[in-house]
Amino acid sequence: MENFDLLLEGFSAALQPQYLVFAFLGVLLGTAVGVLPGIGPAMTVALLLPLTYTLDPTAALITFAGIYYGGMYGGSTTSILLNTPGESASIVTAIEGNKMAKLGRGAAALATAAIGSFVAGTIGTVALTLVAPGLARLAVQLGPADYVAIIVIAFITVGALFGSSPSRGMASLGVGLFIGLIGTEIVSGQQRYTLGLLPLADGIDVVLVAVGLFAVGETFYVASRLRHGKVQLIPVTRGWRSWMSRDDWKRSWRPWLRGTAIGFPVGVVPAGGADVATFLSYATEKRLSRHTKQFGRGAIEGVAGPESANNAAAAGVLVPLLTLGLPTTATAAIIITAFQTYGIQPGPQLFTNQPELVWALIASLYIGNVILIVLNLPLVGIWVKLLQIPRPYLYAGILTFAVFGAYAVNFGVVDILILLIIGILGFFMRRYGYPVAPLVVGLILGPMAEQKLRQALQLSQGDLTTLVTQPFAIACYVILIIFVGGGLWLKRRQARFEKTFTEELAIAPAPDAGGDLAKRDTP
Amino acid sequence: MTADPTPTERTAGASRLSRHIGELIFAVLLFALGLYALIGSFAIRVPTNAQVGPTVFPILVSVILLGSSSFIIVGVLRGHFGPAEEGEDIDPNAKTDWLTLAKLTGLVIAHILLIPLIGWALAAAVLFGGAAWSLGAKRWWVALLVGLVVGLFIQIVFGELLGLSLPLGPVLSWLGPLI
Numbered sequence: 001m002e003n004f005d006l007l008l009e010g011f012s013a014a015l016q017p018q019y020l021v022f023a024f025l026g027v028l029l030g031t032a033v034g035v036l037p038g039i040g041p042a043m044t045v046a047l048l049l050p051l052t053y054t055l056d057p058t059a060a061l062i063t064f065a066g067i068y069y070g071g072m073y074g075g076s077t078t079s080i081l082l083n084t085p086g087e088s089a090s091i092v093t094a095i096e097g098n099k100m101a102k103l104g105r106g107a108a109a110l111a112t113a114a115i116g117s118f119v120a121g122t123i124g125t126v127a128l129t130l131v132a133p134g135l136a137r138l139a140v141q142l143g144p145a146d147y148v149a150i151i152v153i154a155f156i157t158v159g160a161l162f163g164s165s166p167s168r169g170m171a172s173l174g175v176g177l178f179i180g181l182i183g184t185e186i187v188s189g190q191q192r193y194t195l196g197l198l199p200l201a202d203g204i205d206v207v208l209v210a211v212g213l214f215a216v217g218e219t220f221y222v223a224s225r226l227r228h229g230k231v232q233l234i235p236v237t238r239g240w241r242s243w244m245s246r247d248d249w250k251r252s253w254r255p256w257l258r259g260t261a262i263g264f265p266v267g268v269v270p271a272g273g274a275d276v277a278t279f280l281s282y283a284t285e286k287r288l289s290r291h292t293k294q295f296g297r298g299a300i301e302g303v304a305g306p307e308s309a310n311n312a313a314a315a316g317v318l319v320p321l322l323t324l325g326l327p328t329t330a331t332a333a334i335i336i337t338a339f340q341t342y343g344i345q346p347g348p349q350l351f352t353n354q355p356e357l358v359w360a361l362i363a364s365l366y367i368g369n370v371i372l373i374v375l376n377l378p379l380v381g382i383w384v385k386l387l388q389i390p391r392p393y394l395y396a397g398i399l400t401f402a403v404f405g406a407y408a409v410n411f412g413v414v415d416i417l418i419l420l421i422i423g424i425l426g427f428f429m430r431r432y433g434y435p436v437a438p439l440v441v442g443l444i445l446g447p448m449a450e451q452k453l454r455q456a457l458q459l460s461q462g463d464l465t466t467l468v469t470q471p472f473a474i475a476c477y478v479i480l481i482i483f484v485g486g487g488l489w490l491k492r493r494q495a496r497f498e499k500t501f502t503e504e505l506a507i508a509p510a511p512d513a514g515g516d517l518a519k520r521d522t523p
Numbered sequence: 524m525t526a527d528p529t530p531t532e533r534t535a536g537a538s539r540l541s542r543h544i545g546e547l548i549f550a551v552l553l554f555a556l557g558l559y560a561l562i563g564s565f566a567i568r569v570p571t572n573a574q575v576g577p578t579v580f581p582i583l584v585s586v587i588l589l590g591s592s593s594f595i596i597v598g599v600l601r602g603h604f605g606p607a608e609e610g611e612d613i614d615p616n617a618k619t620d621w622l623t624l625a626k627l628t629g630l631v632i633a634h635i636l637l638i639p640l641i642g643w644a645l646a647a648a649v650l651f652g653g654a655a656w657s658l659g660a661k662r663w664w665v666a667l668l669v670g671l672v673v674g675l676f677i678q679i680v681f682g683e684l685l686g687l688s689l690p691l692g693p694v695l696s697w698l699g700p701l702i
Contacts, residue, residue, distance in 0.1 A: 037611035054685040082611055164605050167594035171553050174588035178560055181584060185577045188570050192581065193563050216631075218610075223623050223658055227614040391612055392658035393669060399627065400651045400670070403634060404677055407643070411688050413635045420631045427624070432546045433605020450580040457575040 003133050010359025014062060014367055022059045023364050026066020027371045033067075034074020035383045036394060037082055038222055041314075042330040042437070043214035044071035047398070049207055049338055050405040057342040058357060062364040064338055068331070069121055069368045072314045073376065076113040076307050077383050080106060081234055096282075096295070096302035098234070103298045106236040110380055111243040112252045112300055113307040118373040120260040120308035124315025125365045127264050128322075132351070132362075136323040139348035144456035145467050149476035151449045154326055154441065156480060161276075161487040162435040172434045175425075176442025177449075179204055187454070199414045204422075206337040207409050209443055212419045213436045214330070215402035217426020219395045224427070226395075231388050236380065243377070252304040255285050259308030266309075267316020267328075269483065276487070279494045281309035296501060315365070322346055322358065325448070330437035333444045542619070546604055550595040557588030626657040642692015643682065647674035 013019065029051070033044045048067050052060040080097035100109040142150075159173040160166040182193045183203025194200040244252070259281040266277040285305040286295045295302055320326040325347035327333035339346050350358055376383075406419040429436055453467075460466035467473060560581055569576035609615065630653040637646035651670030652663065660666040682689035683698065691698055 050681075054681075054687065078611060165595075165598070165603075167591045167598065168605055170587060170591035171550075171595060174584060174591055175553070175556065177584040178556060178588065181560070181581055185567075188568065188577055190568055190577070192567055192577065193560070220624055220627060221608065222610060222612050223627055224619045224621070225613050225615070225617040226620070226623075226658060227612050227617070228659060390660065392655040392660040392666070395612075395658055396651045396654035396660075396666070396670070397673065399631075399654050400647055400673060401677075403631060403650060404647065404681075407638070407689075408681070408687055413638055416631065416635050420628065424628070428545075428549050430608040431542075431619075432549050433607060446580075446584075453580065454575045462575065 003129070006355055006359045007129060007363060009356065010361070010363035011366075013058065013356060013360040014363040019059060019062050019360075019364070020367070022055070022063045023066045023367050024371055024375075026063035027070040027368050027375060028066075030067035030070025031074045031077075031372070031376060031379075031383070032070075032386060034071035035077050035386050036074075036389070036398075037078050037387065038218060038395075039398070040075065040214075041068070041071040042210070042334060042440075043218060044074070045331055045334045045338075046207070046210040046214045047401055047405065049211070049334070049341075050408040052338065053341070053408060057344060058360055060338070060342060061344075061357065061361045064335060065361055065364045066368040066371065068335065069117075069311070069314065069365065069372055071331075072311055073114070073117045073372055074383075076117070076303075076310075077110060077376075077380070078387065080109045080113065080303075081236065081384060082232075082387055096299060096306075099296070099298035100300065100303065101234040101236065105298060105300075106234055107243050107380075108245070108248050108300060109298075109303050110236070111377060112248060112304045114373055114376045115244075116252065116256045116259065116304045116308040117311040118369055119256045120263060120310075120312040121315060121369040121372070122366065123257075123260045124264050124267075124312040125362065125369065128315050128318055128365070129362055131268070132319055132323050135319065136348045136351040139323050140352070142348070142472065143470065144452040144459065145470050146472045146476070147452040148449065148456055148467055149470075149473035150324060150326060151445055151452065153476055153480045153483065154328055154445060155449070157483050157487060158328065158441045159438045160484055161491065162437050164433045164435070166488075168432075168434045169438050172429065172436065173438035173442040176209075176439035177446040179209060179439075180443045180446030186451075199412070199418070204418060205409050205415065206334075206340075206440075206443060208406055208415055208419050209422055210330075210334045210337060210440055211402045211405050212422030213426040213429075213439065215398055215405075216419060216423025217430060217436065219399045219402070220423055220427040221430040222391075222395060224431075226391060231391070233384065233387055236384065248300055251291075251300050255281070255301045255305035256308045258284060258288075259305040259310075260312040262305075263309035263312030264316040267313030268319045269328075269479075276490055276494075277309040277313040278306035279497070280490070281305040283493075283497060318365075322350060322361075323348060325350075327441055327444055330440045333437075333440040336444055543599070543604060547596065547599050550592050550599055553588060553592035554596065557585045557592055560585035560588060623657050627654055630654055630657070638690060640692070642678075642695050643689040644671075644674035644678035644695060645692060647677065 014023065029048055030044055033039055033047060034041060039047070045064070045067055052063050055063065076097065080101050097109040097113065100106060155173060159169040162169050178193070180203075182200055184191050184201055191201055262281045262284065263277040266280065282302055282305060285299075285301040286292060289295065289299065289301050291299055291301070317329055317332050320328055321332045321335065325336065325345060327336050336346060344350070344354065344357065402423075403416055403419065406415045407413070409415050426436055429439075456466055457464070468477065564578045564581040564585065567576075567578045567581065569578055630650050633653070634646050634650040637649060640646075648667060648670035651673050652667030655666035655669070656663045678689055678691070678695070679698070681687045682691070
């Protein structure tokens with residue numbers, strides 16, 4: 001009940017007109033940037049970070065909540081309407097919405113994605129409201145050794161489960177940890193790995209790394225193999241009536257709920273993020289559906305379920321983020337950076353020290369969800385226009401804005417140089433199949449890991465067994481083994497599933513323009 | 524489906540080889556970074572009273588880097604390559620366009636050098652216009668014009684109205700007192 005009162009207080013803060021404007025702007029900008037092709041949620045958040053520099057903390061966090069949900073949602077519009085394969089991670093789900101659009105049911109696909117995102121986002125936020133305060137209370141009692149265990153879980157799962165191979169993920173994590181080492185060490189005050197260079201003495205700003213990897217690295221990577229020629233969009237019939245038929249509703253509501261039920265827990269535990277959630281939901285829907293044959297040719301369940309799972313996972317990710325200060329995805333890592341910019345350290349203390357702020361943030365998540373659905377369906381026309389931006393201008397804009405963001409950190413040109421170097425690193429990582437998310441997570445969590453590790457060992461007088469003898473820590477390591485084992489098994493299943501599935505589709509005569517799908521699938 | 528190579532695959536054979544060599548070099552560089560982290564940790568002074576000095580974590584990091592990069596090097600030598608990332612605007616059959624990458628890198632460096640000389644907005648216009656032109660915008664002057672609008676917009680909104688200290692430069696210095 002006490003939490004409910006706090007939530008109401010949060011609402012009364014977040015519903016103030018000026019904050020409503022910020023929530024609105026956040027959702028609008030987040031969706032607009034998220035819709036742009038090639039820009040995932042992590043890059044959306046990284047690119048829009050400088051926008052919030054001039055705001056007060058509450059306004060900034062509320063804007064961020066909007067950007068986060070908007071950016072998460074924006075991508076689905078892209079994959080439904082753009083006539084090219086979407087992100088490889090969600091390729092099966094991208095195909096489904098894309099096929100629906102080609103059959104002239106794009107409006108229904110967009111609608112089920114939007115409503116599903118709303119349902120999942122709202123239920124996910126309710127679950128967050130219920131789970132987070134209790135977890136925070138529990139987390140206050142955790143000692144340094146327990147934290148080390150939690151961080152090790154995050155490291156190993158993020159490193160081993162993101163990307164094409166565990167060794168590449170761990171290498172990416174290692175680079176992030178190394179970048180985190182650069183700078184002045186807190187306890188003894190000496191510089192480490194700065195090469196005696198003054199700009200490195202304070203360490204490398206996380207914003208530079210995030211923007212460099214996601215915006216500059218991605219721009220360089222796209223530039224190296226840009227698809228030239230006209231942007232091909234699938235036309236969508238306008239008008240309210242074509243959105244969703246009664247049958248569409250009937251086929252959508254269960255996948256929405258199931259997607260939410262799958263997505264939220266997957267988001268809470270560090271088990272590979274939204275990719276795993278969307279895949280699980282898709283596989284579940286395919287098995288349960290009475291229209292199994294339609295899957296791969298535009299089954300609405302295949303859009304409704306995974307899209308909800310994606311957004312529920314986005315809400316779930318906020319649980320460890322707010323209660324433990326633990327980012328489990330790249331997007332979460334950048335959000336932590338945004339918090340830290342304002343001197344706010346997410347973690348168990350946050351709920352007791354700054355309750356107004358947390359609850360205003362949670363309330364704005366509810367509000368953001370409502371704004372999202374109110375905005376998105378009517379604004380589809382604008383999103384379509386955004387998708388048509390000529391690519392040279394789009395990527396020139398991303399590059400310019402990224403450089404602006406880097407310059408705005410300290411107003412020193414040396415930051416732009418660091419940004420460029422990290423951008424080039426990001427380019428090569430993408431080129432050679434290294435995931436970039438573990439790097440960002442490693443960079444954020446590295447300093448925290450070192451601090452907790454040293455605290456733990458200081459307390460135990462250097463006795464290493466302290467790390468593995470606490471009951472909580474033991475539980476963590478057992479869970480870790482289950483996660484990594486289960487996660488790797490899931491990933492193998494996902495790869496096999498996608499392979500057989502695309503083969504199935506390529507062999508079977510497709511009712512529509514299936515030719516380009518077959519072409520796309522040839523390795 | 525995997526058995527017979529498509530025509531594009533055959534012609535791309537040469538560039539594929541250079542890509543594999545590049546992948547090997549990148550993995551070796553990661554190994555070198557791990558070595559540097561390890562060697563650098565010996566240069567860190569350890570306070571006498573510390574149970575766990577400031578070198579412990581760097582050594583752990585170097586172990587992660589050395590271990591994972593060794594795995595990758597062995598894998599690459601055995602023919603296990605990382606799949607390049609995919610995306611909506613990426614043509615999977617295109618050859619790597621190094622010239623454009625060089626242009627973009629040069630433009631960012633030019634932007635860095637130009638900010639103190641001609642102010643932020645104009646330097647941003649050069650960056651935007653140049654980048655759009657490098658990426659294939661048909662008319663360079665439209666690209667530059669759009670860049671000028673973008674640069675001025677950011678300068679006025681963020682620099683003048685929201686108070687971020689973006690240098691105006693000699694050409695636009697009259698703008699400051701105006702707003």
